[in-house]
Amino acid sequence: MNTEIAVECRDVRKEFGNGGGKVLALRGVDLDVRYGAMTLLVGPSGCGKTTLLSVIAGLLNASAGQVKVLGEEIERLPGGRQIAFRRKNLGFVFQQYNLLPALTAAENAAVPLLAAGVPRLRAVRKAKDLLSTLGVGERASALPKELSGGQQQRVALARALIHEPRLLVCDEPTAALDAETGQAVMGLLAAQAVRPDRAVIVVTHDNRIFSFADTIARMDDGQIVRVESGLRNGNHGGVDSARESERREML
């Protein structure tokens, strides 16, 4: 596993609202996310996982503290450069897939390349190759409504990976899937997404997928309360059941 830090959060705070209605979503978060590892952000609903993920992805600005993503203080980048940084370096997997219903699977997967100005035919060709790698190549011409949940999430994964981002952020990627499909999607994520030059952050409260994590950061009430690292030592091929049981017990 690469020990370099891809994401560095120091005393990150995030407030919503003001006056009496003020809500403190993040209360001084310190977190390091390393390249070549899959980091799971876990915790109960409303503990600030998604807010932290949004801050790391540059979709929300922190109220205080420092967030360095791939060596850049993303919040300090001017609007246009921040968007360009996100477009180039970040990949997203959403809970509800958020595929464009009018586009085929291949066209959906090609969207980040199209947004970057890659010609359509080239982008779609690359998307088809990637879909094949992810096991849905034969469904490349299908519309999202013609795909199962697992297939849609694989297409979403292809969309997140097609431009070879250095940071992949996944928000509850298995929440809308049954256990078996969720495991399969996480297996693909671990096998295809985790690379020495890429960091993967997964927000989840699905404890069935903890076994895929290299690092688990547990959040509660807007803070990181515990971080456990080196769980899989970069081995993304299988699951150590003894350690998994131990980790479940711990969590």
Place this chain on the structure above:
Amino acid sequence: MNFVALKMLTGDRAKYLGLVFTIAFCTFLLENQSSIFAGILNRTGSQIADVTDADIWVMDAKTEYFEQTKALKDTDLTRVRGVEGVEWAVKLFKGNPVARTLNGKFDVAICLGLDDSTLAGAPRNMLLGSWERLREPDSIVIDKAGYVLLFPGEPLELDRTVELNDHKATIVGISDASPPFASYPVMHTRYSEAVNFVGRERTQLSFILVRPKPAVDPLTLSARIENQTGLRARTSDQFRWDCVVYYLRNTGIPVNFGITITIALIVGIVVAGQTFYIFTIENLKQFGALKAIGVTNLRITAMIMLQALTVGAMGFSIGSGLCAGFFAITLNNLATRHLVLMWQTVIGTGLAILLVVTLASLISIRRVLVLEPAAVFRG
């Protein structure tokens, strides 16, 4: 991303077709009503336009439009002829006798009496016969629509007789005169005949038609005639506009058409805007995902504008095609003859449709622009 925008648009076929139909309907109404409106107003000056021999019309100082005539004195003709720059000036009579056929069919007619010696102002588009036969006694030239009104279902035929205020007149020609505002028969005859057919007032000189000398500007000459005679002198174009303005100011026509045009615009903006807004709202999550992925607000605005313009262009084309078809079908109908799809209304409607789709998309654009990309994580 244009490809993505267009696929998003056409992917929801029901809304897409609904939007195109709305714009097409709006286009059809706007072009149809504004063309008919302009065509009808144009008719108010038809008899002025048909006189191609003269450039200037001289009339009583208080005359506002063609139908409103007050007889001039014969000496006025002499005075006008005396104005420097006038090549020639001739009399024109306009009256409204009742025309009656032998089988009892009758209608009020527009009777134009032309200068006996020159026949200046005679209709040049003849369908049957010759305007030169007007020199024959009791002769008239009648327009085709008038003939059909007085002799319904009968073939066009010369030398038939009509009575004009109990004076017998013979049809020596059938013209293709421009349709008048009211659908009366248009009859041309010599001045001396016309005053006999109508003849009630002591003087019957309605207008004086003037031709300027070569190189004399009609506008300048009109001003000079007005200064020297105290009469009103207008160029043909000015006089036609006077008629249009008179009807605009003094009739309910613009209000009537204005209401229809306004309704078409409102329906277009509201229905297209609402459908487009719903379309955008239903795609809001997808737009949020695109923003998160790194698509800029400018790009998303361009995508929505492209969708709106595509719908606008398709609807406008279909609506314009339908409208052109409508006028092609009605072109040869007597009541609607000469009403055509005017290029000015096509351009005006195009701009109005551009306004409609721009307004319709603005609300949607605003909704997407204020959308936080982080919202995409909230499900």
